[in-house]
Amino acid sequence: MKNKIVAGNWKMNNDKEQTKSLLNKLNSYKIPDDVRVIVAPSYTHLDQSIQMLKGTQISVAAQNMNAASSGAFTGEVSAAMLKSIGVNSVIIGHSERRSLYHESDEILNNKVKSAIESDMEIIFCFGEELDDRKSGRQFEIINKQLSSTLFNMSELDWKKIVLAYEPVWAIGTGETASPSQAQEMHAYIRKIISNRYNDNLANNVSILYGGSVKPSNVKEIFKGSDVNGGLIGGASLNADDFMAIVNAF
Ligand code: 13P
Numbered sequence: 480m481k482n483k484i485v486a487g488n489w490k491m492n493n494d495k496e497q498t499k500s501l502l503n504k505l506n507s508y509k510i511p512d513d514v515r516v517i518v519a520p521s522y523t524h525l526d527q528s529i530q531m532l533k534g535t536q537i538s539v540a541a542q543n544m545n546a547a548s549s550g551a552f553t554g555e556v557s558a559a560m561l562k563s564i565g566v567n568s569v570i571i572g573h574s575e576r577r578s579l580y581h582e583s584d585e586i587l588n589n590k591v592k593s594a595i596e597s598d599m600e601i602i603f604c605f606g607e608e609l610d611d612r613k614s615g616r617q618f619e620i621i622n623k624q625l626s627s628t629l630f631n632m633s634e635l636d637w638k639k640i641v642l643a644y645e646p647v648w649a650i651g652t653g654e655t656a657s658p659s660q661a662q663e664m665h666a667y668i669r670k671i672i673s674n675r676y677n678d679n680l681a682n683n684v685s686i687l688y689g690g691s692v693k694p695s696n697v698k699e700i701f702k703g704s705d706v707n708g709g710l711i712g713g714a715s716l717n718a719d720d721f722m723a724i725v726n727a728f
Contacts, residue, residue, distance in 0.1 A: 481683055483514045483707055484641060485516055485709055485721075486517040486540065486709070488542060488712050495523075499527070499531065502528060510536045514726075516537045517537070517602070520539070539565075541566050541570065544556055544571070544590060545590070546592070558593055558596075567598075569599050572587045572605055572628065574604065574606055584628050591628060594639075601641065602642075602687070603642055605625060606650075607620040608647045621664065622671055630675050634677075637680055641685045641686075643689050646660075649690025661706055666704075669681040691712075691713075692709045692714060692724060693724070697709065697723070
C-alpha cells in the first residue's frame with residue numbers, strides 16, 4: 480500500500496529552543512490517521528526530537544548520512560549512529576547536497592546501499608534543473624538520476640524507499656511545478672519503475688512532490704493521482720502551515 484506522507488525538511492534551521500517550541504506546537508495538532516508525518520531536524524536536535532515525539536504520530540528523519548560505517552571521516556555521521564538514537568529514516572540525494580557538496584550519483588548509490596544494510600527508510604530526492612526543463616530534457620534527466628542510484632536495488636530493498644521528486648527550479652524559489660507538471664512527472668516515474676521492475680512495485684512506492692509547497696497551493700498538487708504527499712522545506716518551519724499541508728489530502 481502506498482502511504483500518504485508529509486515530511487518536513489527543516490534544513491539548517493532551528494536551534495535547541497526553537498526545535499522544542501516547533502515540536503510542542505506540532506504535537507498539539509490532531510493528525511489524520513492515514514497520513515504519515517515525518518520531520519527532519521538537524522543532527523544536533525535529532526535525539527531531543529526523538530524524545531519529544533515518543534508516542535506521537537510524528538517520526539524523525541535525518542537530513543543526510545555518510546555511506547561508511549565508521550572511520551576517519553571528520554564531521555560525518557553514519558547510519559549506525561543514527562540508528563543508535565532511534566532514527567530510522569534518512570533523506571538522501573537532496574539537491575542542496577548534490578550541488579553544494581558535490582554528491583554524485585555514485586556517492587548517493589553508496590549511501591542508499593549503506594542505509595538499506597542498516598535497515599533504514601530512505602527518502603530519496605531527485606529533480607531536474609531549470610535548463611533541463613527549458614530544453615525539454617526533464618524526463619531523460621530523471622530517468623538517469625534514478626537509473627544510476629536506485630535501479631540496481633533489489634525489489635525487496637524498495638520496501639524501504641520513498642521517492643521525492645523535487646525540481647531544482649522550484650526549491651525555495653516560490654515557483655512551484657504546476658499540479659499537471661507534478662502529476663505528469665510522477666506518472667512517468669511510475670512508468671520507468673514498472674519497466675525496470677513491475678507494476679506492483681511501481682504502484683506501491685510513495686512518490687512525494689517537493690518545491691515551494693505551501694497551504695495555498697498544496698490541495699491542487701495533492702489532487703494528482705500519482706502524488707502521494709510532499710517534502711516540505713520553508714513551510715515546514717511554521718507549525719500552522721505544515722499542519723495545513725498535512726491536512727490537505
Ligand atoms: P521549499 O519547500 O522551501 O521550496 O523546499 C523544498 C525542499 O527542498 C524540501 O526538501
